[in-house]
Amino acid sequence: MKNILYISYFIFLCFVCFFSYLFIDSNLEFLSLFFSGFSSNNRFSTSVIYTGIIIIFFLFYLLFIRFFSKNKLNGKDIKKLIALTCIVLFFSYPAMLSYDIFNYIFTAKVAFFYHENPYIVMPNEFLNDPFLAFTRATNKIALYGPIWIILSGFPHFLGFGNFVLTLFGFKFVALAFYLLFLFILKKISVSDKAVLLFGLNPLVILEILVSAHNDIVMIFLVLFAMYIAKTKKMFYMIIFFALSLLIKYSTIALLPIFIYLFIKIVRNEQLNWSKIYLVSAALMFLVFLLSPIREEMYPWYTIWFLPFVALHYKNKIFNYLSISLCFGLLLGYIPFIYLGTYLEPTPTIKQIVTFVPSALFALFYVIKKKI
Amino acid sequence: MAQKKFRMRNWFWIPLCFLLFLVFTTKVALAKSDYVLPYPSAMPGSIFYKLNLIKEEVLRYWYFGDFGQFKYNLSKSDKYLVEAKTLFEYKQYFLGLNALYKSKGYYNKSYPFLLKAHNKGKDTRNNLILFESASVKHIEILLRMKSEIPEEFTWEPEKSSPTKLYLHKEIEDSIKARQK
Numbered sequence: 383m384k385n386i387l388y389i390s391y392f393i394f395l396c397f398v399c400f401f402s403y404l405f406i407d408s409n410l411e412f413l414s415l416f417f418s419g420f421s422s423n424n425r426f427s428t429s430v431i432y433t434g435i436i437i438i439f440f441l442f443y444l445l446f447i448r449f450f451s452k453n454k455l456n457g458k459d460i461k462k463l464i465a466l467t468c469i470v471l472f473f474s475y476p477a478m479l480s481y482d483i484f485n486y487i488f489t490a491k492v493a494f495f496y497h498e499n500p501y502i503v504m505p506n507e508f509l510n511d512p513f514l515a516f517t518r519a520t521n522k523i524a525l526y527g528p529i530w531i532i533l534s535g536f537p538h539f540l541g542f543g544n545f546v547l548t549l550f551g552f553k554f555v556a557l558a559f560y561l562l563f564l565f566i567l568k569k570i571s572v573s574d575k576a577v578l579l580f581g582l583n584p585l586v587i588l589e590i591l592v593s594a595h596n597d598i599v600m601i602f603l604v605l606f607a608m609y610i611a612k613t614k615k616m617f618y619m620i621i622f623f624a625l626s627l628l629i630k631y632s633t634i635a636l637l638p639i640f641i642y643l644f645i646k647i648v649r650n651e652q653l654n655w656s657k658i659y660l661v662s663a664a665l666m667f668l669v670f671l672l673s674p675i676r677e678e679m680y681p682w683y684t685i686w687f688l689p690f691v692a693l694h695y696k697n698k699i700f701n702y703l704s705i706s707l708c709f710g711l712l713l714g715y716i717p718f719i720y721l722g723t724y725l726e727p728t729p730t731i732k733q734i735v736t737f738v739p740s741a742l743f744a745l746f747y748v749i750k751k752k753i
Numbered sequence: 754m755a756q757k758k759f760r761m762r763n764w765f766w767i768p769l770c771f772l773l774f775l776v777f778t779t780k781v782a783l784a785k786s787d788y789v790l791p792y793p794s795a796m797p798g799s800i801f802y803k804l805n806l807i808k809e810e811v812l813r814y815w816y817f818g819d820f821g822q823f824k825y826n827l828s829k830s831d832k833y834l835v836e837a838k839t840l841f842e843y844k845q846y847f848l849g850l851n852a853l854y855k856s857k858g859y860y861n862k863s864y865p866f867l868l869k870a871h872n873k874g875k876d877t878r879n880n881l882i883l884f885e886s887a888s889v890k891h892i893e894i895l896l897r898m899k900s901e902i903p904e905e906f907t908w909e910p911e912k913s914s915p916t917k918l919y920l921h922k923e924i925e926d927s928i929k930a931r932q933k
Contacts, residue, residue, distance in 0.1 A: 496820075502815075
């Protein structure tokens with residue numbers, strides 16, 4: 383039974399990896415060998431396949447949770463499944479759902495190749511740069527913190543000027559921090575359930591292992607700061623929290639938590655970690671909800687609060703609600719895949735599609751409770 | 754109940770009237786030039802002016818890179834040109850002349866960074882257009898300034914001998930620098 387599960391999951395991951403290459407941009411000359419134009423020429427078929435992938439991905443996820451609860455899967459199995467996911471999806475094409483990785487690459491290029499300040503000089507000022515052909519939002523200065531820009535220097539230099547190597551270098555950074563994050567999550571939660579809930583969540587997998595979003599770096603550093611807080615090493619706690627802030631700024635919402643931790647540690651008082659994780663989840667969820675003020679509610683922003691939800695793995699409602707939200711957020715890509723535009727009606731359909739699963743789950747829960 | 758309804762209506766009309774008032778009284782300002790100079794910042798003598806000087810020094814390092822330095826020098830040139838214009842309007846000719854010197858100095862420093870960038874293979878077309886439109890705007894302001902101030906001015910400081918300030922000559926030099 384277990385072997386069937388492993389094999390079918392492996393085949394499915396391989397298909398996801400293959401499917402990601404159907405999204406290669408025609409302007410991406412560095413990967414022109416793999417360009418098929420399928421996603422832009424067959425929008426309906428692509429949308430249907432994508433929907434199928436999301437549904438199957440979540441079915442696998444729910445199956446893993448169920449099997450784990452029934453002791454049919456153990457910690458070792460979870461590790462194997464995570465390893466399998468990492469190995470296969472590391473080779474996927476990252477700009478399937480988001481083009482952010484190209485911005486990371488270009489920002490690093492502005493800083494380390496052109497030796498310009500990416501907070502002042504925009505990518506579109508380098509008119510003769512070949513990366514401009516496929517990079518989106520080039521009329522923006524660097525959106526991320528300085529620590530991320532420094533960190534992006536590693537894949538930039540290790541790419542030795544080769545675009546494909548640099549691209550996979552950035553994917554490797556995301557993969558490394560994903561694994562480091564899971565390691566710390568396991569240390570903190572002392573349970574494989576939290577690792578399973580976060581690490582095998584399809585949204586986390588697609589946004590981190592496929593799209594290589596840097597949110598995982600930010601959230602790893604903040605969780606590491608919390609882990610250090612447990613050992614009462616305040617200096618390092620502050621350092622890692624500051625580093626996290628300087629990746630993407632969103633963890634500023636956790637400042638009250640860290641002030642609270644600081645006071646409690648100074649007074650040598652007991653800490654209720656369960657409550658700390660709960661408040662952290664609430665604060666990060668609030669930032670997630672407020673994100674449309676700045677831009678829009680991107681699916682990968684869920685990574686800001688999902689770890690804290692996973693740490694509350696005993697609260698089923700909490701977790702299933704977040705799973706339904708993740709499901710909705712991933713379905714939210716369909717209007718763009720099908721219509722190929724960010725203009726209306728894409729945003730309206732996206733909003734509806736995103737929140738319907740959570741609303742249905744909430745309704746189902748209320749009805750079930752009443753019955 | 755009726756009173757309540759009346760109040761509700763009032764609440765509806767107040768924001769509507771306010772909105773209409775805004776619509777009809779707000780003037781739409783259209784920029785005449787593609788290149789826009791900044792607003793005047795703190796003037797000499799103010800504590801903020803000194804703080805601005807410190808900020809300026811710090812920003813010199815923040816604006817690293819050829820494009821960065823080009824932008825930094827051009828923005829400072831703009832800033833001091835506006836400062837000179839404002840000071841001349843208040844007949845502060847000595848301080849205005851100093852600002853004019855600074856503006857010219859920064860302007861002269863900006864172009865070599867574009868050349869440097871060009872020599873490194875960076876595409877400088879956009880920044881060159883920016884530089885040219887800045888030059889046109891600067892000349893426009895300088896010519897206007899020239900028509901509004903005296904040719905010469907004798908500055909008499911309290912504790913030293915008077916100095917003659919050749920205002921028109923300095924403006925002409927500044928224009929020449931922009932025309933190069």
